[in-house]
Amino acid sequence: MEITKQVPKDPEKVSRILKNSLKVFANNRYQRTRVDQIAEMAKVSKGIIFRYYDSKFGLYKSTLQFAVNNIMSTADLSVWKDSKDLTEMIVRATKYKIQLQSKFPDEFKVLLDAYGDVNDFNDEDREQVHQIVGVDLNNAMELSGPVLERLNIRGDVDMEVVQGMFTAIMLQIGEETKAYMEKHPDGDLSQMTDIIKHAEGYMGVFERGISK
Template sequence: MTEDITTVPKDPAKVARILASAMHNFAIYGYRATKTDVIAHEAAVSKGIVFRYFGNKAHLFVAALQQAVDKMEAVADYSIWREANDLVDMIVRATKYKIALELQYPDEFGVLMNGYVSADQAPAEVQAAIKGIYQSATKNNLARLVTPVLDRLPLRPEIDQQTIMIMMNAVMGQIEKETKLFMKKNPQATLNEFDEIIAHAKKYIGVVEHGILSERA
């Protein structure tokens, strides 16, 4: 009979060490290449304890992913977004701040940025949980961060906020890809070295805000 891990007594110090090692390894190697015996060794516990506490590697990844989301929720200063003057100002502020956070919390961002790939590689039993964490975080953040800025802008009456949010999400996805690629090539980069990516962000959202046609069109 399989032991119910929700009722297993857990040593908080061991849980913290396991999750810290898991976060680091999943961030660097992704889901497939991460080894639970390495996590156990780094956490100074037996491999049996890892499985007893978390069930299997897939559920350990879900726990690490949720911890990464919770950490970012706890440390992020959302006024950076909400107090922006317009969408261009918001995207520039957000990109700079997000890069600064990523440099400060590389493991959490590594897990978050590799999560969609990991969701496809993980067993079917946890794919829905992984995607659900992302969907919940994205939906909550869009409504909480973008809406206050949109409410202050003179939007065309035929354009609804949901459409703008979808386009904003697409822009942020592109910026995340560019940031990930840059950091992979330049692991020791500082915030000042991301000027080109920030310029791209400003250009992309400028198109969203002002369109592609000249005033004469």
């Protein structure tokens, strides 16, 4: 069992630590962030942070999850579920994320930076980061379920194949986002017009097929 799961944590201290670590990681990215700066801002000792989170990377992971939870606590999932088709869903969802970004700038900054900071971590740590910030395929399938049910899918089409292809497209969009952030570490969602166009094109071909 991890040390961070064994140590009793004061909820008020946890709240102060995560709120301030979010600000510091958003401003400084991972490598330039100092734990003692977070401790000073959160009004706790540096030892408390290491006792709670074991390491700077442990705190970073908790901060990423904190950012995800903040966004998802207010996200309007009807933007996905009420779309008339998959193409509309991907466009609406991306535009909605841009709106959310203005409401949660620090949260989106640390999550987008996580894509661009891949060289800061070893393979194992990088995988843990991507599990937190990457495409959650189970949620993606759940959100797209009502849209898929409304589509006029041919009777000879295997639904498992449809789900597999949809998953592949979501993975591709995720890979393009990661590649963009590696090249443009200070970029944001509003600048990802090419990725939005690609996503719309992928979904359009997926729904219509490629045969004349």
